[in-house]
Amino acid sequence: xxxxxxxxxxxxxxxxxxxxxxxxxxxxxxxxxxxxxxxxxxxxxxxxxxxxxxxxxxxxxxxxxxxxxxxxxxxxxxxxxxxxxxxxxxxxxxxxxxxxxxxxxxxxxxxxxxxxxxxxxxxxxxxxxxxxxxxxxxxxxxxxxx
Numbered sequence: 001x002x003x004x005x006x007x008x009x010x011x012x013x014x015x016x017x018x019x020x021x022x023x024x025x026x027x028x029x030x031x032x033x034x035x036x037x038x039x040x041x042x043x044x045x046x047x048x049x050x051x052x053x054x055x056x057x058x059x060x061x062x063x064x065x066x067x068x069x070x071x072x073x074x075x076x077x078x079x080x081x082x083x084x085x086x087x088x089x090x091x092x093x094x095x096x097x098x099x100x101x102x103x104x105x106x107x108x109x110x111x112x113x114x115x116x117x118x119x120x121x122x123x124x125x126x127x128x129x130x131x132x133x134x135x136x137x138x139x140x141x142x143x144x145x146x
Contacts, residue, residue: 011146020064021090025049025057030066030087031094038073038080066090096127 007019021027025047032046044054058081061067066087072078083090098115106112115124129137 021066025053026061029057029061030090033081033083034091034094038082039078092127099127
């Protein structure tokens, strides 16, 4: 097996982000946390992930400050995994992945889950990249500096 190379010291924010959360299990755990899952067993049952892989991913996500552990909300002796502000900041990333998948990975009419506004049940608006002055930007309107 090839050893994973750390991108933590890279000068690129995308590379560092991928180092922190770039494997599919971590992103799916984070997705499920946004859907209300908090306990180890909920993540394991929902994802069908092995206990060892889940424990490793959760430990790493806690170490990186994306989750924190807290006493169970029902007063039992269990611990729950709660997204931190840093973890909640990943919501636009999950939404962007969802919208890209909806656009490119499903056939017309194929069943899929939907993300809707809790208040009115309507689908959420598309994410739009905007300039500081509010203009909508495409990839070709941007460049990387530094």
